[in-house]
Amino acid sequence: MSTDPVISNPEHYSVVFENEFVRVLDYHDFPGDITTPHLHPNSVMCTLSSFRRRLHAGPRVVDVDIQAGAAMWLPAQEHFGENTGATPTHVIFVELKGDAHTVLGGGFGPQ
Amino acid sequence: MSTDPVISNPEHYSVVFENEFVRVLDYHDFPGDITTPHLHPNSVMCTLSSFRRRLHAGPRVVDVDIQAGAAMWLPAQEHFGENTGATPTHVIFVELKGDAHTVLGGGFGPQ
Numbered sequence: 001m002s003t004d005p006v007i008s009n010p011e012h013y014s015v016v017f018e019n020e021f022v023r024v025l026d027y028h029d030f031p032g033d034i035t036t037p038h039l040h041p042n043s044v045m046c047t048l049s050s051f052r053r054r055l056h057a058g059p060r061v062v063d064v065d066i067q068a069g070a071a072m073w074l075p076a077q078e079h080f081g082e083n084t085g086a087t088p089t090h091v092i093f094v095e096l097k098g099d100a101h102t103v104l105g106g107g108f109g110p111q
Numbered sequence: 112m113s114t115d116p117v118i119s120n121p122e123h124y125s126v127v128f129e130n131e132f133v134r135v136l137d138y139h140d141f142p143g144d145i146t147t148p149h150l151h152p153n154s155v156m157c158t159l160s161s162f163r164r165r166l167h168a169g170p171r172v173v174d175v176d177i178q179a180g181a182a183m184w185l186p187a188q189e190h191f192g193e194n195t196g197a198t199p200t201h202v203i204f205v206e207l208k209g210d211a212h213t214v215l216g217g218g219f220g221p222q
Contacts, residue, residue, distance in 0.1 A: 016182045021211040022155055024182045044133055044205045046157035048180050069159050071127045071135045071203045092182045094155045094205045100132040 003078060005038035013038075016092070025093040033089075034082040041101045043074040045110055046092040052085030055109050062109045072110040076101075079109075114189060116149035124149075127203070136204040144200075145193040152212045154185040155205040156221055163196030166220050173220045183221040187212075190220075 005013040006025065012035060016024040029035075047070045055062050057079040065085075066072070074093070083089050095101075116124040117136065123146060127135040140146075158181045166173050168190040176196075177183070185204070194200050206212075 017184060019184060021153060021207055022184075022205075024155060026182070042132060044135060044155075046159075046182070046203045046205075048157075048159070069201070069203075071137070071157075071205070073128060073130060073133075090180070092157050092180075094157075094182070096132055096207075096211075098211065099209060100207075100211070 001036075003037065003039035005035070005040070008038045009035045021097055023095040023097065025095065027089065027091045027093060029083050029089045031083050031086055031088070035080045037078055037080045039078045040074055040076060040093065040095070042076045042096045044094040044096075045072045045074050046070070046094070047072075048090040048092065049088055051083065051087055051089040051091075053081050053089060054084045055079050055081045064109055066110070074110050077109075112147075114148065114150035116146070116151070119149045120146045132208055134206040134208065136206065138200065138202045138204060140194050140200045142194050142197055142199070146191045148189055148191045150189045151185055151187060151204065151206070153187045153207045155207075156183045156185050157181070157203040157205070158183075159201040159203065160199055162194065162198055162200040162202075164192050164200060165195045166190050166192045175220055177221070185221050188220075 050068045052065045125137050161179045163176045
């Protein structure tokens with residue numbers, strides 16, 4: 001099963017544009033929605049809504065409460081997430097390619 | 112005079128965070144504001160407001176009318192801009208570093 005979120009969770013993730021340096025994704029969900037496990041390369045998240053989410057990576061769980069208009073580093077990670085708040089989640093992911101794409105082993109959740 | 116917008120136009124540009132792969136800037140202005148000439152490396156723009164701007168690069172001028180929630184490619188370019196609309200401009204710039212940082216000679220304005 002693919003861990004590319006555009007393939008694993010196409011109801012939530014779509015490609016805005018892509019070139020040799022980046023792939024840019026739009027993520028949208030509603031309260032109660034939950035994704036299947038998927039992989040993010042090193043990315044920058046720009047939040048277009050305020051939201052609360054619970055992220056799961058293996059046995060690890062983290063709850064996040066993030067305001068609209070934030071820009072945060074998302075180190076490469078495999079996770080799944082559930083919208084635990086009362087509002088939709090709307091986020092742009094700027095996925096990095098090349099040497100910047102890399103590799104699991106950093107932190108978990110946005111930073 | 113520096114062409115780094117954080118130095119040339121600190122009233123509009125601030126650094127949200129920076130690591131080895133990216134520098135992320137927050138841009139904010141009000142109607143009528145105009146910047147001095149500055150340089151953007153290859154970047155992704157995420158728009159947090161809808162806005163109208165006039166961009167100038169040497170003799171070239173382009174008017175843009177962009178909606179909130181957009182993500183667009185900004186090829187490396189030196190320009191200055193004026194808020195020609197009736198609303199503030201609020202944008203996140205994800206500036207790319209390394210091989211992706213490069214070099215003037217692409218298009219002009221966001222794409």
